[in-house]
Amino acid sequence: MSSPPVPGLPGTMVAVSHPAPSADEPEDGTDRIFDCADEARLEAGLESAATALGDARLVVLPTDTVYGVAADAFDAAAVRRLLRAKGRGRNMPPPVLVAAASTLDALAAGVPTYARDLVAELWPGPLTLVCTQQPSLTWDLGDTRSTVAVRMPDHPVATELLTRTGPLAVSSANRSGSAAATTIAEARSMLGDRVQIYLDGGPSAGDVASTILDVTGQRGRVLRQGAVSLERLREFDPRISAAESS
Numbered sequence: 001m002s003s004p005p006v007p008g009l010p011g012t013m014v015a016v017s018h019p020a021p022s023a024d025e026p027e028d029g030t031d032r033i034f035d036c037a038d039e040a041r042l043e044a045g046l047e048s049a050a051t052a053l054g055d056a057r058l059v060v061l062p063t064d065t066v067y068g069v070a071a072d073a074f075d076a077a078a079v080r081r082l083l084r085a086k087g088r089g090r091n092m093p094p095p096v097l098v099a100a101a102s103t104l105d106a107l108a109a110g111v112p113t114y115a116r117d118l119v120a121e122l123w124p125g126p127l128t129l130v131c132t133q134q135p136s137l138t139w140d141l142g143d144t145r146s147t148v149a150v151r152m153p154d155h156p157v158a159t160e161l162l163t164r165t166g167p168l169a170v171s172s173a174n175r176s177g178s179a180a181a182t183t184i185a186e187a188r189s190m191l192g193d194r195v196q197i198y199l200d201g202g203p204s205a206g207d208v209a210s211t212i213l214d215v216t217g218q219r220g221r222v223l224r225q226g227a228v229s230l231e232r233l234r235e236f237d238p239r240i241s242a243a244e245s246s
Helices: 039-054 076-086 101-107 113-122 156-165 184-194 230-234
Strands: 032-035 059-061 068-072 127-133 147-151 168-172 197-200 211-214 221-224
Touching (some): 039 156, 039 197, 068 076, 068 156
Parallel strands (some): 059 197
Antiparallel strands (some): 059 068, 068 168
16 A cells, blocks of 8 residues: 655764755665564564654565555655655555555545455455545545555554554555565665665565556456456456456
């Protein structure tokens, strides 16, 4: 699953004047890497990540597919920062990740029965649903054409962070045109100081992204084939069509 700003400066004994950093450029040395295998570092990382996201900065986090780069979905400036970090335009809005399937109805309207069956069976997991967004939402994820792509990841670190922050705009942790990062080192090499906090969950379990299924029409349409096969999807509705070949 639609990137955020950040606080703080410790006091100093000598007042020194520095030019203010550009809102478009990261400050040197702001990123930090937290080893999620260490319980104390995990908790510190989650706290730092939640603070960074609340301040409209970016966080790299592990998911059940590849690493993702996250921003506050409800902060338009944060989402713009995410798109700039990846080298993307508004025509490629990020999906939104949620911590619970029940959040789907807060973000999406008119979810068809077969899509709800997919959620009940395959969430959390590598299935992203493109839905009609709730008309009451005032966020700006890009040129979404009144849709929202929603997923519930099956990863304890991602779930815990989402529980603390609420829905996050999350795209694969890479520069546009490059392969998605499956390690924190790969993410760091591509995104660098554009990201404030890196949560290191070890190598990704796989390098296949989620399947993206459009459920806004009368029948489901696969937009991207990924970890969930077309055959599996058609167990819920045999009318689901395959992704168009390019």
